[in-house]
Amino acid sequence: MPALAAFSLLAGALTATAGAAATGGLDIAIGKAVFDRMWVQAPASTKHADGLGPLFAARSCASCHAGSGGRTTFRLGRDDPASHPGLVVRFGDAAGAPDPVYGAELQPQGVSGAAGEGRAVVSFATASIGRIATPEWSVADWGYGQPAATTRLSPRVAPSLAGVGLIERVDEAAILAREDADDRDGDGVSGRANRIVMPAGPAIGRFGWKAAEPTLEAQAASAFALDIGLSTALRPDSAGDCTPEQTACRAAPMGADPGETEVAEPLMTRLVAYLDHLAPPPAASYNPRGARLFASVGCGACHAPSLALKGGGEANAYTDLLLHDMGPDLDGGMGEGSAAPSEWRTAPLWGLSRALAQGSGLLHDGRAASVRDAVAWHGGEAAGARSRFAELSESERNALLEFVNRL
Numbered sequence: 113m114p115a116l117a118a119f120s121l122l123a124g125a126l127t128a129t130a131g132a133a134a135t136g137g138l139d140i141a142i143g144k145a146v147f148d149r150m151w152v153q154a155p156a157s158t159k160h161a162d163g164l165g166p167l168f169a170a171r172s173c174a175s176c177h178a179g180s181g182g183r184t185t186f187r188l189g190r191d192d193p194a195s196h197p198g199l200v201v202r203f204g205d206a207a208g209a210p211d212p213v214y215g216a217e218l219q220p221q222g223v224s225g226a227a228g229e230g231r232a233v234v235s236f237a238t239a240s241i242g243r244i245a246t247p248e249w250s251v252a253d254w255g256y257g258q259p260a261a262t263t264r265l266s267p268r269v270a271p272s273l274a275g276v277g278l279i280e281r282v283d284e285a286a287i288l289a290r291e292d293a294d295d296r297d298g299d300g301v302s303g304r305a306n307r308i309v310m311p312a313g314p315a316i317g318r319f320g321w322k323a324a325e326p327t328l329e330a331q332a333a334s335a336f337a338l339d340i341g342l343s344t345a346l347r348p349d350s351a352g353d354c355t356p357e358q359t360a361c362r363a364a365p366m367g368a369d370p371g372e373t374e375v376a377e378p379l380m381t382r383l384v385a386y387l388d389h390l391a392p393p394p395a396a397s398y399n400p401r402g403a404r405l406f407a408s409v410g411c412g413a414c415h416a417p418s419l420a421l422k423g424g425g426e427a428n429a430y431t432d433l434l435l436h437d438m439g440p441d442l443d444g445g446m447g448e449g450s451a452a453p454s455e456w457r458t459a460p461l462w463g464l465s466r467a468l469a470q471g472s473g474l475l476h477d478g479r480a481a482s483v484r485d486a487v488a489w490h491g492g493e494a495a496g497a498r499s500r501f502a503e504l505s506e507s508e509r510n511a512l513l514e515f516v517n518r519l
Protein backbone atom coordinates (compact mmCIF):
# COMPACT_ATOMS: atom_id res chain seq x y z
CA MET A 113 0.00 0.00 0.00
CA PRO A 114 1.42 3.42 -0.86
CA ALA A 115 2.54 5.37 2.19
CA LEU A 116 0.05 8.16 1.70
CA ALA A 117 -2.92 5.82 1.29
CA ALA A 118 -2.01 4.00 4.50
CA PHE A 119 -1.73 7.29 6.29
CA SER A 120 -5.07 8.66 5.16
CA LEU A 121 -6.67 5.34 5.99
CA LEU A 122 -5.12 5.48 9.44
CA ALA A 123 -6.08 9.10 10.02
CA GLY A 124 -9.74 8.11 9.70
CA ALA A 125 -9.44 4.70 11.31
CA LEU A 126 -7.69 5.99 14.41
CA THR A 127 -10.48 8.17 15.64
CA ALA A 128 -13.10 5.56 14.75
CA THR A 129 -11.53 2.45 16.30
CA ALA A 130 -9.61 4.11 19.17
CA GLY A 131 -7.26 1.29 19.96
CA ALA A 132 -9.33 -1.64 18.72
CA ALA A 133 -7.08 -4.27 17.15
CA ALA A 134 -6.78 -3.87 13.39
CA THR A 135 -5.80 -6.78 11.17
CA GLY A 136 -2.11 -7.74 11.38
CA GLY A 137 -1.47 -7.06 7.68
CA LEU A 138 -2.93 -3.58 7.90
CA ASP A 139 -0.93 -2.82 11.04
CA ILE A 140 2.26 -3.78 9.25
CA ALA A 141 1.41 -1.75 6.14
CA ILE A 142 0.75 1.29 8.30
CA GLY A 143 3.94 0.62 10.26
CA LYS A 144 5.90 0.52 7.00
CA ALA A 145 4.30 3.82 5.99
CA VAL A 146 5.49 5.34 9.28
CA PHE A 147 8.97 3.91 8.67
CA ASP A 148 9.09 5.35 5.12
CA ARG A 149 7.36 8.62 6.02
CA MET A 150 9.28 11.77 5.06
CA TRP A 151 8.44 14.03 8.00
CA VAL A 152 7.93 17.71 7.31
CA GLN A 153 8.35 20.92 9.22
CA ALA A 154 5.51 22.09 11.51
CA PRO A 155 3.03 23.57 11.06
CA ALA A 156 1.84 21.65 8.01
CA SER A 157 -1.61 20.83 6.66
CA THR A 158 -1.01 17.13 7.26
CA LYS A 159 -0.96 17.23 11.06
CA HIS A 160 0.05 13.60 11.54
CA ALA A 161 3.19 14.00 9.40
CA ASP A 162 4.74 17.18 10.75
CA GLY A 163 7.04 18.08 13.61
CA LEU A 164 10.38 17.43 11.89
CA GLY A 165 13.30 18.69 13.96
CA PRO A 166 13.78 21.58 14.54
CA LEU A 167 17.20 19.89 14.48
CA PHE A 168 17.53 16.58 12.67
CA ALA A 169 19.89 14.15 11.01
CA ALA A 170 17.38 12.66 8.55
CA ARG A 171 13.71 13.00 7.60
CA SER A 172 12.70 9.34 7.78
CA CYS A 173 13.72 6.02 9.27
CA ALA A 174 14.14 4.71 5.71
CA SER A 175 16.72 7.38 4.82
CA CYS A 176 19.25 5.62 7.03
CA HIS A 177 17.88 2.05 6.96
CA ALA A 178 17.29 1.94 3.19
CA GLY A 179 15.66 -1.01 1.42
CA SER A 180 13.01 -1.76 4.09
CA GLY A 181 15.36 -1.80 7.07
CA GLY A 182 18.75 -2.44 5.50
CA ARG A 183 22.21 -1.55 6.75
CA THR A 184 23.84 1.62 5.49
CA THR A 185 26.48 1.18 2.80
CA PHE A 186 28.79 3.65 4.59
CA ARG A 187 32.41 2.55 4.65
CA LEU A 188 34.97 4.62 6.51
CA GLY A 189 37.82 5.86 4.31
CA ARG A 190 35.73 5.53 1.15
CA ASP A 191 32.58 7.57 1.89
CA ASP A 192 32.17 11.14 3.11
CA PRO A 193 30.59 10.95 6.58
CA ALA A 194 29.01 14.40 6.12
CA SER A 195 26.90 13.36 3.16
CA HIS A 196 26.44 9.60 3.43
CA PRO A 197 23.04 8.50 4.76
CA GLY A 198 23.08 6.22 7.78
CA LEU A 199 26.21 7.50 9.50
CA VAL A 200 25.38 9.13 12.80
CA VAL A 201 27.69 10.90 15.27
CA ARG A 202 26.65 10.60 18.91
CA PHE A 203 27.93 12.97 21.61
CA GLY A 204 28.72 12.09 25.19
CA ASP A 205 31.36 11.99 27.86
CA ALA A 206 33.00 8.87 29.27
CA ALA A 207 29.98 8.26 31.51
CA GLY A 208 27.51 8.86 28.66
CA ALA A 209 26.29 12.33 29.69
CA PRO A 210 25.28 14.36 26.60
CA ASP A 211 26.96 17.62 25.63
CA PRO A 212 25.36 20.59 27.50
CA VAL A 213 24.90 22.56 24.23
CA TYR A 214 24.71 19.98 21.44
CA GLY A 215 22.87 17.22 23.27
CA ALA A 216 23.30 13.52 22.52
CA GLU A 217 23.77 13.57 18.73
CA LEU A 218 25.06 15.70 15.90
CA GLN A 219 22.11 17.04 13.90
CA PRO A 220 23.61 18.56 10.77
CA GLN A 221 20.31 20.09 9.63
CA GLY A 222 17.80 22.52 11.08
CA VAL A 223 14.45 24.12 10.17
CA SER A 224 12.51 27.16 11.44
CA GLY A 225 15.64 29.30 11.87
CA ALA A 226 17.56 26.73 13.92
CA ALA A 227 21.09 26.40 12.52
CA GLY A 228 22.48 22.93 11.85
CA GLU A 229 25.08 21.77 14.35
CA GLY A 230 27.97 21.11 11.97
CA ARG A 231 29.49 18.58 9.62
CA ALA A 232 31.23 15.32 10.53
CA VAL A 233 34.81 15.09 9.32
CA VAL A 234 37.26 12.23 9.63
CA SER A 235 41.00 12.06 9.17
CA PHE A 236 43.42 9.22 9.68
CA ALA A 237 46.24 9.18 12.18
CA THR A 238 49.55 7.73 11.09
CA ALA A 239 49.49 5.09 13.84
CA SER A 240 47.94 2.04 12.25
CA ILE A 241 47.12 -1.60 12.69
CA GLY A 242 48.71 -3.32 9.74
CA ARG A 243 47.50 -1.36 6.74
CA ILE A 244 44.46 0.06 8.51
CA ALA A 245 44.81 3.57 9.92
CA THR A 246 43.12 4.76 13.13
CA PRO A 247 40.27 7.20 12.39
CA GLU A 248 40.12 10.60 14.11
CA TRP A 249 36.74 12.31 14.13
CA SER A 250 35.92 15.98 14.35
CA VAL A 251 33.12 18.37 13.44
CA ALA A 252 33.60 21.26 11.00
CA ASP A 253 31.53 24.46 11.29
CA TRP A 254 30.22 23.96 14.82
CA GLY A 255 26.87 25.83 14.77
CA TYR A 256 26.77 26.78 18.46
CA GLY A 257 30.38 27.31 19.50
CA GLN A 258 32.77 24.71 20.88
CA PRO A 259 31.34 21.67 22.68
CA ALA A 260 32.37 20.82 26.25
CA ALA A 261 35.98 19.68 26.61
CA THR A 262 34.77 16.30 27.91
CA THR A 263 32.43 15.63 24.95
CA ARG A 264 33.55 12.76 22.72
CA LEU A 265 32.34 11.93 19.21
CA SER A 266 30.95 8.43 18.76
CA PRO A 267 30.30 7.64 15.08
CA ARG A 268 27.91 4.75 14.37
CA VAL A 269 26.62 3.12 11.22
CA ALA A 270 22.95 2.20 10.80
CA PRO A 271 22.68 -1.59 11.15
CA SER A 272 20.34 -3.90 9.28
CA LEU A 273 16.99 -4.36 11.01
CA ALA A 274 16.37 -7.86 9.66
CA GLY A 275 15.39 -10.10 12.57
CA VAL A 276 15.17 -7.37 15.24
CA GLY A 277 11.86 -8.90 16.35
CA LEU A 278 13.68 -12.09 17.32
CA ILE A 279 16.35 -10.09 19.16
CA GLU A 280 13.57 -8.52 21.20
CA ARG A 281 12.19 -11.97 22.00
CA VAL A 282 15.47 -13.51 23.18
CA ASP A 283 14.90 -14.87 26.68
CA GLU A 284 16.47 -12.52 29.22
CA ALA A 285 17.64 -15.57 31.18
CA ALA A 286 19.56 -16.77 28.09
CA ILE A 287 21.43 -13.45 27.94
CA LEU A 288 22.18 -13.34 31.66
CA ALA A 289 23.31 -16.99 31.70
CA ARG A 290 26.23 -16.05 29.44
CA GLU A 291 27.44 -13.16 31.62
CA ASP A 292 30.83 -13.77 33.21
CA ALA A 293 31.74 -10.29 34.44
CA ASP A 294 34.68 -11.49 36.54
CA ASP A 295 35.83 -14.10 34.00
CA ARG A 296 35.46 -16.97 36.48
CA ASP A 297 36.07 -19.54 33.77
CA GLY A 298 39.41 -17.83 32.97
CA ASP A 299 38.96 -17.85 29.16
CA GLY A 300 39.75 -14.12 28.89
CA VAL A 301 36.19 -13.40 27.76
CA SER A 302 33.92 -11.84 30.36
CA GLY A 303 30.87 -10.04 29.00
CA ARG A 304 28.06 -8.37 30.88
CA ALA A 305 24.61 -7.08 30.06
CA ASN A 306 24.00 -3.36 29.69
CA ARG A 307 21.65 -2.70 32.61
CA ILE A 308 19.44 0.28 31.82
CA VAL A 309 17.21 2.29 34.09
CA MET A 310 13.88 2.88 32.31
CA PRO A 311 10.87 4.80 33.70
CA ALA A 312 9.14 1.42 34.14
CA GLY A 313 12.11 -0.03 36.07
CA PRO A 314 15.42 -1.75 35.34
CA ALA A 315 15.87 -3.44 31.97
CA ILE A 316 18.51 -5.26 29.92
CA GLY A 317 19.74 -3.37 26.85
CA ARG A 318 19.66 -5.25 23.53
CA PHE A 319 19.67 -2.74 20.66
CA GLY A 320 22.30 -0.40 19.27
CA TRP A 321 26.07 -0.88 19.07
CA LYS A 322 26.29 -0.48 22.84
CA ALA A 323 23.06 -2.34 23.64
CA ALA A 324 21.71 0.84 25.21
CA GLU A 325 18.04 0.35 24.32
CA PRO A 326 15.99 -2.50 25.81
CA THR A 327 13.04 -2.66 23.40
CA LEU A 328 12.13 -1.86 19.80
CA GLU A 329 9.79 0.85 21.05
CA ALA A 330 12.61 2.46 23.08
CA GLN A 331 15.00 2.25 20.13
CA ALA A 332 12.41 3.79 17.79
CA ALA A 333 11.63 6.54 20.32
CA SER A 334 15.33 7.31 20.57
CA ALA A 335 15.59 7.46 16.75
CA PHE A 336 12.55 9.74 16.53
CA ALA A 337 14.00 12.07 19.18
CA LEU A 338 17.67 12.15 18.13
CA ASP A 339 17.59 11.47 14.39
CA ILE A 340 14.33 13.08 13.25
CA GLY A 341 13.35 15.39 16.14
CA LEU A 342 9.92 13.94 16.93
CA SER A 343 8.24 13.33 20.27
CA THR A 344 6.77 10.01 21.42
CA ALA A 345 5.30 8.68 24.66
CA LEU A 346 8.76 7.53 25.83
CA ARG A 347 10.46 10.79 24.77
CA PRO A 348 7.77 13.46 25.01
CA ASP A 349 9.92 16.53 24.27
CA SER A 350 8.80 17.96 20.89
CA ALA A 351 12.12 19.75 20.46
CA GLY A 352 13.94 16.41 20.30
CA ASP A 353 17.66 16.82 21.03
CA CYS A 354 17.55 20.68 21.23
CA THR A 355 19.07 21.79 24.52
CA PRO A 356 17.99 24.96 26.42
CA GLU A 357 21.14 26.61 25.00
CA GLN A 358 19.74 26.24 21.48
CA THR A 359 17.16 29.00 21.76
CA ALA A 360 15.99 29.31 18.12
CA CYS A 361 15.31 25.61 18.19
CA ARG A 362 13.31 25.79 21.44
CA ALA A 363 11.25 28.70 20.05
CA ALA A 364 10.39 26.95 16.76
CA PRO A 365 6.83 25.75 16.06
CA MET A 366 6.27 22.14 17.14
CA GLY A 367 4.13 19.46 15.52
CA ALA A 368 2.04 18.58 18.58
CA ASP A 369 -0.39 20.41 20.82
CA PRO A 370 0.43 20.48 24.54
CA GLY A 371 -0.15 17.08 26.10
CA GLU A 372 0.16 15.29 22.74
CA THR A 373 3.12 13.75 20.96
CA GLU A 374 4.19 14.32 17.36
CA VAL A 375 4.14 10.57 16.76
CA ALA A 376 0.79 9.36 18.08
CA GLU A 377 0.83 6.17 20.16
CA PRO A 378 -1.13 4.08 17.58
CA LEU A 379 1.46 5.00 14.93
CA MET A 380 4.28 3.88 17.23
CA THR A 381 2.46 0.58 17.90
CA ARG A 382 2.21 -0.08 14.14
CA LEU A 383 5.84 0.92 13.56
CA VAL A 384 6.93 -1.61 16.19
CA ALA A 385 4.70 -4.24 14.54
CA TYR A 386 6.46 -3.52 11.24
CA LEU A 387 9.94 -3.82 12.80
CA ASP A 388 8.90 -7.01 14.57
CA HIS A 389 7.73 -8.43 11.27
CA LEU A 390 11.03 -7.90 9.37
CA ALA A 391 12.24 -11.41 8.54
CA PRO A 392 15.57 -12.58 9.98
CA PRO A 393 18.37 -13.11 7.45
CA PRO A 394 18.15 -16.52 5.72
CA ALA A 395 20.05 -19.34 7.44
CA ALA A 396 23.64 -19.77 6.27
CA SER A 397 24.67 -22.68 4.07
CA TYR A 398 25.99 -25.80 5.80
CA ASN A 399 29.75 -25.46 6.40
CA PRO A 400 30.83 -27.81 9.20
CA ARG A 401 34.58 -27.15 8.88
CA GLY A 402 34.19 -23.34 8.99
CA ALA A 403 31.70 -23.58 11.85
CA ARG A 404 34.04 -25.85 13.84
CA LEU A 405 36.97 -23.46 13.39
CA PHE A 406 34.75 -20.48 14.32
CA ALA A 407 34.00 -22.26 17.58
CA SER A 408 37.51 -23.59 18.30
CA VAL A 409 39.21 -20.22 17.70
CA GLY A 410 36.75 -18.73 20.21
CA CYS A 411 34.70 -16.43 17.97
CA GLY A 412 31.61 -18.22 19.26
CA ALA A 413 32.42 -17.29 22.86
CA CYS A 414 30.85 -13.92 22.00
CA HIS A 415 29.21 -14.49 18.61
CA ALA A 416 26.93 -17.21 20.01
CA PRO A 417 25.39 -19.18 17.12
CA SER A 418 22.07 -19.50 18.93
CA LEU A 419 20.10 -17.81 21.71
CA ALA A 420 16.86 -19.23 23.11
CA LEU A 421 13.69 -17.21 22.63
CA LYS A 422 11.09 -16.68 25.31
CA GLY A 423 8.30 -19.12 24.57
CA GLY A 424 10.46 -21.46 22.44
CA GLY A 425 12.54 -21.29 19.29
CA GLU A 426 15.92 -19.67 18.81
CA ALA A 427 17.64 -16.73 17.14
CA ASN A 428 20.69 -17.71 15.08
CA ALA A 429 22.08 -14.21 15.31
CA TYR A 430 25.71 -14.98 16.23
CA THR A 431 25.67 -12.63 19.21
CA ASP A 432 25.36 -12.98 22.97
CA LEU A 433 23.88 -9.44 23.23
CA LEU A 434 26.48 -8.76 25.94
CA LEU A 435 28.99 -5.94 26.22
CA HIS A 436 32.66 -6.79 25.80
CA ASP A 437 35.75 -4.69 26.36
CA MET A 438 37.27 -4.59 22.88
CA GLY A 439 40.50 -2.86 23.84
CA PRO A 440 41.97 0.61 23.20
CA ASP A 441 41.71 0.57 19.38
CA LEU A 442 37.91 0.38 19.51
CA ASP A 443 37.61 2.75 22.49
CA GLY A 444 35.60 5.72 21.23
CA GLY A 445 35.83 7.63 24.52
CA MET A 446 32.06 7.74 25.05
CA GLY A 447 30.09 5.59 27.47
CA GLU A 448 26.36 4.78 27.21
CA GLY A 449 24.06 3.34 29.87
CA SER A 450 26.37 1.14 31.91
CA ALA A 451 28.63 0.52 28.87
CA ALA A 452 32.18 1.84 29.19
CA PRO A 453 33.79 3.61 26.21
CA SER A 454 35.70 0.48 25.15
CA GLU A 455 32.68 -1.84 25.57
CA TRP A 456 30.50 -2.81 22.61
CA ARG A 457 27.65 -5.23 22.10
CA THR A 458 28.80 -8.33 20.22
CA ALA A 459 27.68 -7.42 16.72
CA PRO A 460 25.19 -9.98 15.33
CA LEU A 461 26.82 -11.68 12.36
CA TRP A 462 23.64 -12.96 10.71
CA GLY A 463 23.09 -11.12 7.44
CA LEU A 464 26.80 -10.33 7.11
CA SER A 465 26.88 -11.68 3.53
CA ARG A 466 24.38 -9.02 2.53
CA ALA A 467 26.41 -6.25 4.19
CA LEU A 468 29.53 -7.43 2.37
CA ALA A 469 27.71 -7.75 -0.96
CA GLN A 470 26.54 -4.14 -0.79
CA GLY A 471 30.01 -2.91 0.22
CA SER A 472 29.17 -1.75 3.76
CA GLY A 473 32.08 -1.11 6.11
CA LEU A 474 32.08 -3.39 9.16
CA LEU A 475 32.31 -2.51 12.88
CA HIS A 476 30.44 0.31 14.62
CA ASP A 477 31.94 3.07 12.49
CA GLY A 478 32.28 1.14 9.24
CA ARG A 479 36.08 1.11 9.43
CA ALA A 480 36.67 -2.51 8.33
CA ALA A 481 36.43 -3.41 4.65
CA SER A 482 36.37 -7.18 5.25
CA VAL A 483 35.92 -9.78 7.97
CA ARG A 484 39.69 -10.17 8.13
CA ASP A 485 40.06 -6.41 8.77
CA ALA A 486 37.31 -6.54 11.40
CA VAL A 487 39.11 -9.32 13.27
CA ALA A 488 42.37 -7.33 13.11
CA TRP A 489 40.65 -4.56 15.12
CA HIS A 490 39.44 -7.02 17.80
CA GLY A 491 41.38 -6.48 21.03
CA GLY A 492 40.68 -6.59 24.77
CA GLU A 493 38.55 -9.64 25.57
CA ALA A 494 38.80 -10.71 21.91
CA ALA A 495 42.62 -10.57 21.79
CA GLY A 496 42.89 -14.33 22.39
CA ALA A 497 40.54 -15.17 19.52
CA ARG A 498 42.38 -12.72 17.27
CA SER A 499 45.74 -14.38 17.93
CA ARG A 500 44.35 -17.92 17.56
CA PHE A 501 42.86 -16.74 14.24
CA ALA A 502 46.30 -15.44 13.17
CA GLU A 503 47.90 -18.78 14.10
CA LEU A 504 45.60 -20.83 11.86
CA SER A 505 47.00 -22.29 8.67
CA GLU A 506 46.06 -20.38 5.52
CA SER A 507 43.60 -23.10 4.56
CA GLU A 508 41.93 -23.07 7.99
CA ARG A 509 41.73 -19.28 8.05
CA ASN A 510 40.10 -19.27 4.63
CA ALA A 511 37.58 -21.88 5.75
CA LEU A 512 36.67 -19.78 8.78
CA LEU A 513 36.38 -16.61 6.67
CA GLU A 514 34.30 -18.44 4.08
CA PHE A 515 31.92 -19.45 6.87
CA VAL A 516 31.57 -15.92 8.26
CA ASN A 517 31.36 -14.29 4.81
CA ARG A 518 28.31 -16.40 4.02
CA LEU A 519 26.32 -15.79 7.18
Ligand code: HEC
Pocket residue numbers: 147169170171172173174175176177197198199200268269270271272273276318319320321322328331332335336339340383387
Ligand atom coordinates in the same frame (compact mmCIF):
# COMPACT_ATOMS: atom_id res chain seq x y z
C1 HEC B 1 20.13 9.29 10.84
C2 HEC B 1 20.17 7.87 10.59
C3 HEC B 1 19.12 7.01 11.25
C4 HEC B 1 17.75 7.21 11.24
C5 HEC B 1 16.97 8.34 10.62
C6 HEC B 1 17.19 6.08 11.95
N1 HEC B 1 18.17 5.23 12.36
FE1 HEC B 1 17.90 3.47 13.31
N2 HEC B 1 19.86 3.32 13.61
C7 HEC B 1 20.81 4.22 13.15
C8 HEC B 1 22.07 3.96 13.81
C9 HEC B 1 23.37 4.72 13.60
C10 HEC B 1 21.86 2.88 14.68
C11 HEC B 1 22.84 2.31 15.70
C12 HEC B 1 22.54 3.13 16.95
C13 HEC B 1 23.47 3.01 18.11
O1 HEC B 1 24.39 2.23 18.11
O2 HEC B 1 23.25 3.74 19.06
C14 HEC B 1 20.45 2.50 14.53
C15 HEC B 1 19.86 1.42 15.18
C16 HEC B 1 18.54 1.04 15.03
C17 HEC B 1 17.94 -0.14 15.61
C18 HEC B 1 18.66 -1.19 16.43
C19 HEC B 1 19.19 -2.31 15.56
C20 HEC B 1 20.08 -3.25 16.29
O3 HEC B 1 20.49 -4.26 15.73
O4 HEC B 1 20.41 -3.03 17.45
C21 HEC B 1 16.61 -0.11 15.28
C22 HEC B 1 15.57 -1.14 15.65
C23 HEC B 1 16.39 1.10 14.52
N3 HEC B 1 17.58 1.76 14.36
C24 HEC B 1 15.17 1.51 14.05
C25 HEC B 1 14.95 2.79 13.54
C26 HEC B 1 13.64 3.37 13.36
C27 HEC B 1 12.32 2.70 13.66
C28 HEC B 1 13.82 4.63 12.85
C29 HEC B 1 12.80 5.70 12.60
C30 HEC B 1 12.00 6.09 13.73
C31 HEC B 1 15.27 4.80 12.71
N4 HEC B 1 15.90 3.68 13.14
C32 HEC B 1 15.84 5.94 12.19
C33 HEC B 1 20.61 5.22 12.24
C34 HEC B 1 19.36 5.77 11.97
Ligand code: HEC
Pocket residue numbers: 301321409410411412413414415436438442456457458459460461473474475476477482483486487490493494497498501516
Ligand atom coordinates in the same frame (compact mmCIF):
# COMPACT_ATOMS: atom_id res chain seq x y z
C1 HEC C 1 35.22 -10.97 23.19
C2 HEC C 1 34.10 -11.08 22.30
C3 HEC C 1 34.36 -11.30 20.83
C4 HEC C 1 35.09 -12.30 20.23
C5 HEC C 1 35.85 -13.42 20.91
C6 HEC C 1 34.99 -12.08 18.81
N1 HEC C 1 34.22 -10.97 18.54
FE1 HEC C 1 33.73 -10.24 16.74
N2 HEC C 1 32.83 -8.64 17.60
C7 HEC C 1 32.72 -8.44 18.95
C8 HEC C 1 32.20 -7.12 19.21
C9 HEC C 1 31.90 -6.52 20.56
C10 HEC C 1 32.00 -6.52 17.95
C11 HEC C 1 31.55 -5.08 17.65
C12 HEC C 1 32.78 -4.20 17.80
C13 HEC C 1 32.65 -2.81 17.22
O1 HEC C 1 31.82 -2.59 16.34
O2 HEC C 1 33.41 -1.94 17.62
C14 HEC C 1 32.41 -7.51 16.95
C15 HEC C 1 32.35 -7.33 15.58
C16 HEC C 1 32.66 -8.29 14.64
C17 HEC C 1 32.48 -8.16 13.22
C18 HEC C 1 31.83 -6.97 12.51
C19 HEC C 1 30.34 -7.20 12.38
C20 HEC C 1 29.58 -6.06 11.82
O3 HEC C 1 28.37 -6.20 11.68
O4 HEC C 1 30.15 -5.01 11.51
C21 HEC C 1 32.94 -9.31 12.64
C22 HEC C 1 32.92 -9.63 11.17
C23 HEC C 1 33.42 -10.16 13.71
N3 HEC C 1 33.23 -9.51 14.90
C24 HEC C 1 33.97 -11.40 13.52
C25 HEC C 1 34.62 -12.14 14.52
C26 HEC C 1 35.40 -13.33 14.29
C27 HEC C 1 35.59 -13.98 12.93
C28 HEC C 1 35.88 -13.72 15.50
C29 HEC C 1 36.83 -14.86 15.79
C30 HEC C 1 38.12 -14.75 15.14
C31 HEC C 1 35.37 -12.78 16.49
N4 HEC C 1 34.63 -11.83 15.85
C32 HEC C 1 35.62 -12.86 17.85
C33 HEC C 1 33.03 -9.35 19.95
C34 HEC C 1 33.82 -10.48 19.76
